[in-house]
Amino acid sequence: MTDHNIGVDISKSHLDVFRLEDGAAQRFDNSTTGFRALTKWLGNASVARVVFEPTGAYHKAFEVALGGVLPLVKVNPLQARRFAQAYGTRAKTDAVDARMLARMGVAFDLEPQAPQSKNIRVLRDLHVARAGLIKDQTRLRNRAQTQDMSVLKRQTKARLTLVERQIAELDVEISALIAAQENTTRTCDILRSMPGIGAVSAAAMLTLMPELGTLDRKQVASLAGLAPITRQSGQWQGKSFIGSGRKPLRDALYMPALVALRWNPDLKEKYNRLRAAGKPAKVAIVAVMRNLIEIANALIKANRKWTPKAA
Template sequence: MKKYLTYVGSDVSKAKLDVNILDSNTLQSEHCVIENTSKSITRFLNSLKKQLDLQTTLFCCENTGVYTNHLATTLLELKLDLWIVPAIEIKRSKGITRGKSDKTDAKDIAFYSLRNIDKLKLFTLTNIDIQKLKLLHAEREKMVKAMLLIESTKENKAFTAKEVFKEVSALNQSLIKSIKSSISKIEARIKSIIKSNEELNKQEKLIRSIPGIGEQTSVYLIIATKGFTAFKTWRQFACYSGVAPFEYTSGSSINGRTKVNHMADKKMKALLQMCAMTSLKYDPQIKEYYNRKKAQGKEPMLVLNNVRCKLISRVFAVINRETAYVDMYKFAS
């Protein structure tokens, strides 16, 4: 593993970066504040380059979504090492704390990167097409939620005078029509991006070959896995999706039931639930498995969760071997 001499922790916000420069030998640190812009970050790195060797420096920050983009792109352009860590992981590593400020947060991030170097996973920029898909998918989600909210006005029709309801009905229909048109354009653009990218197009076709998995789930699987580069095994992704069961026991007094953890990608979990329900209808092998386990006395939700895990394992199997799913059940005697 590469030996770093300096650890730079950055607390990222919309307007500024609180930066803590930590020396690994003396554990002495220096704090400064810079604007969250590409130019400001570049100027800071140029001044830092005069003081220390940037090739033996590890930059670390919390994952704050788009606010980290300027820092990430600037560092990667200069081929410097960056570690982006989930905020909750850093928070829980701090132990008992009192008070909070951006300055202390930057220092905590720097010390986290020093103490947990064995967990290091350097950040790499996602494929540009996957970045586009992620943004388009997010916009589609917003529009679907907005449409459902506007459509809820229809409930007033049965309880409101016709003359009164007429004031908003035409406006609502116009808004819904406009949103549906925008959703269709976004979906068309998503299809176009996938089709134009040979690797993503191949992955999408392989995923869709699995019974029960539809268009929206296949797209989100590609986004969540960053084109199946972010997770090595299907078990890791099952954990990320919140469908991997974990044991809850301690000594002789605590003996809780094995269950999934609430920390998960809730969108992915919901899509997998819908896929599991669909596969019960259209996949004889899954249906037979579900009925067999229920007959053995297993809880329906436990069996459904097992089905979700099966679907994830199938997805990773077809991607790894680069061949479409083959239903061997129909060949069984």
């Protein structure tokens, strides 16, 4: 039997679907009814992969409804566009994008991703909401320092109190969700055993990288966007830099790395060694962040807590 490769371009109201093997194309509603119609259209055919791009809130229902039914592959929109351009396709329509996604899946032999649990999806939504409230809190605190009118000070204080209460409510909800399952509780216990990782940072790491414990060192560093990208051509040697990956995870690792510089002797030694070698402080901190996520991955894989090295 032929394994079919499907490309799906997702918009607010509809799904444009392309089946590579026979060139069949169809449009479905981006709704529960449309998802059922898509499944019926595919029939009993063997599907190798269904490739799609994340489109904000519009792909969420599709991913939740079909994650356990079809082998879904979520790809980076920028990489998908670069693939289409390399293929020689300049046009950009929903139908063209669906066709290019199907071809991209075959060209790179993309592996379907394991569906995320409902618990992790809820934790991610709560984390996004909390991050937004933290930004609001910072903005209100900065505004309060420059205001001199009593009415504005009073309103800013009231808003700040509300935001702080909402953050506390989300922290309680996040802690309850983590404690509701044995595996997430154990993972957070392992993460919190590491110097520099507190309850908030552990929850962020668990939410933003649920793959922890299943990857090797290079994979976890690359997925976090902490692996240096080398630039060189002939005799020219450019500066390496980090990028791509999951920026929210990098943001969540920054403060734990600073704390680890004080309380983790090994990471402190690494930081000092890099600084002594002439590396900028930011480069040395990024190296510590990478070590943190690699250690976390190794500990979770071994199912053991962090312990200091014997003297």
